[in-house]
Amino acid sequence: MVQHAAQMREKPHGTLEVDVAIIGAGPAGLTAGYLLSKQGKTVAIIEKDPTYVGGISRTVEHEGYRFDIGGHRFFSKSAAVVDLWNEILPDDFIQRPRMSRIYYEGKFYSYPLRAFEALGNLGVLRSTACMLSYLRYKLFPIRDVKSFEDWTTNQFGHKLYSIFFKTYTEKVWGMPCDEMSADWAAQRIKGLSLWNAVTDGLKRSLGLNRKPNDGQEVKTLLETFRYPRLGPGMMWDAARDKIVASGKGTVLMGHALDRLAADGEGWRMSANGPDGRVEIRADHVISSAPMRELSRRLHPLPQSTLQANELKYRDFLTVALMVKSEDLFPDNWIYIHDDRVQVGRVQNFRSWSPEMVPDEDMACVGLEYFCFEGDGLWSSSDEDLVAQATREMEILGLCDPARVVSGAVVRQEKAYPVYDDTYEANVDAMRRELDEKHPSLHLVGRNGMHRYNNQDHAMMTAMLTVENILAGERLYDTWCVNEDAEYHEAGDEGAEKAIPTREVTADQAAALNSVRDVPGRIREDEAASDDERKVA
Known part of the structure; x- marks a missing residue:
């Protein structure tokens, strides 16, 4: 589907001329397009998906059923982001209860873990083994901590680590826990303490503490969240429609970037679509395309292309099953800690x-299912994947x-940017080159900046970029992201208010701080040999 706005200027040879060209119609690209069109700027957005906008935040429809690709709660500490959601989709939010649990050996465990419940479900013998393992590593911890396994074992004991951390973590990231850096574990699980959870449970049993923190030294997680009634894609469909209705924007579906070249006065972009090649001329370009793919299509090729080619991604697919049943479980989703199956998480869309x-x-x-593009899972036929999901x-x-009536498969490439040992240097090389040579080319969003961030963070990078374009100068550094931030879902929605300043405000930082960490591998020169490592 190709949508044009009447005010777009077409040169005689068919080139579409706009103020800003945008690559990708995900949350970042559509946020930028919406805000720019509101300010009277003409925009053209290309999106390679032929049907859906929203990127990983899209909602896929199949025979009347709607699927959220990964689950997207609408929460942000940034008042500006919350206000923008309300502006784009004023009447279609619903409030939903938050519930997620861990599944292990046929039993359900609260997430985050509650010590007494977890130990009770495991039974006397295994609970005793878990506590002895915990005490053993508190008294005699692994001294040379290098891996996720080392750090988590020291924190919880090897038994609890193997039950509640190992299987799921390895499914998500596709690498053994003893090869993942300990730094990630320290950041990701820093607020959880088994000892605090046990003492908290004792206090509650004695009536001394009615507000459990489940051993977490952070604020209580959200108990409810807002959600568009027809899924997150409803937000981005509305943003697209408003861009087109403004008369200032065009959205080209099914168009993949072919070439992007600076012409001395601006940019010339070509995209291949269902009706052939489209040429676009723009003063500025905003890209949410994967940094690796963008570098290959820039002309002339950047010196940093070799570094960008080294960037890696983890891919993802969802198998939706329609089941003859009123409901199967009350959770929004369940984490599957079971090595008998490959599935990592199960969503309940109702x-x-x-x-x-x-x-x-x-x-x-x-x-x-978490996978790499081209591996066995990714390459399986839809029919085989539906059969596997049913079996699991x-x-x-x-x-x-x-009771399974039918199924459908949705593949999502480049769902998670991988943080390996070289990613930071590779990203920095391209970022610095573009800043120096092409200040009118702006990188935004998760894949555009190769950062594993949340939806509101992607939006904020676009919002700051729009401010820079409108001002004609770089007011804000969109790369100012604190990776060691407070857990994203703790605190109050929209609590941070904007403070007018040329620096990144507290409100903007609140969204920027929502970036999430991902594990990297232990560097080979630091990895301990097997005989140097302590095992359970």
Whole structure:
């Protein structure tokens, strides 16, 4: 589908001329397009998906059922982001209860873990083994801590690590826990203490503490969240429609970037679409395309292309099953800590919004598989993946396969930017070269900046970029991100208010600080040999 606005200026040879060209119609690209068109700037957005806008935040529809790709709660500490959500989608938010649990050996455990519940579910013998393992590593910890496994074992004991951390973590990131850097564990799990959880449980049993923190030295997680009634794609469909309705914007679906070249006065961009090649001329370009892909299409090739080519990604697919059942479980999603199956997480779309499932007698669940593009899972046929998902739901005891009516598969490439040993230097090389040579080319969003961030962070990078373009100078550094931030879902929505200044404000930083960490591998020169490592 190609949508044009009447005010776009076309030169005689068919080139579309706009103020700003935008690559990618995800949260960052559409936020930029919406804000620029509001200010009277003409924009052209290219999106390689032929059907959906929203990127990883899109909502896919199949026979009336709607699937959220990964689950997207609408929460931000930034008042500016919350206000923008309300402006774009004023009447379609619903408030939903938040519930997620861990599945292990046929039993459910609260997430975050509650010590007494977890130990009770494990039984006397295994609980005793867990506590002895915990005490053993508190008394005799691994001294040369290098890996995720080392750090987590020291914190919880090897038994609890193997039950509640190892299987799921390795499914998500596709590497053994003993090869992941300990730094990531220290940042990701820094607020959780088994000892605090146990003492907290004792206090509650004695009536001394009615507000448990589950051993976490952070604020209580959100108990409810806002969500568009037809899924997150509803937000981005509305943003696209408003851009086009403004008369200042055009959205070209099914158009993939072919070439981007500076012409001395601005940019010339070509994209291949269903009706052939489209040429666009713009003063500025905003790119949310993967940095690796952008570097290959810039002309002339940047000196940093070799570094950008080394950037890596983790991919993702969802198998949605339509099941003859009123509902299967109350959770928004369940983390699967079970090595008998490959599925890592199971979404329950009715728990996100009842309107996602059109039939009250049917349930719709999404099984999430983490993979690399081209591996066995990714390359499997849709039919085989639906059969595998059905089989794994039976193994887990979550669904009778005879009740599965149909299924659908959604693949999401480059879902997670990988933070390996060289990524930071590779990103920095391209960033510095573009800053020096091409200040009118702006990188935004998760893949555009190669940062594993949240939806509101992607939006804020676009919002700051728009401010820079409108001002004609760099007022804000969109790379100012604190990676060691407070857990994203603690605190109050929109609590941080904007303070007018040329520096990044507290409000903007609140969204920027939502970036999430991902594990990197231990560097080979630091990895300990097997005989140097302590094992359980």
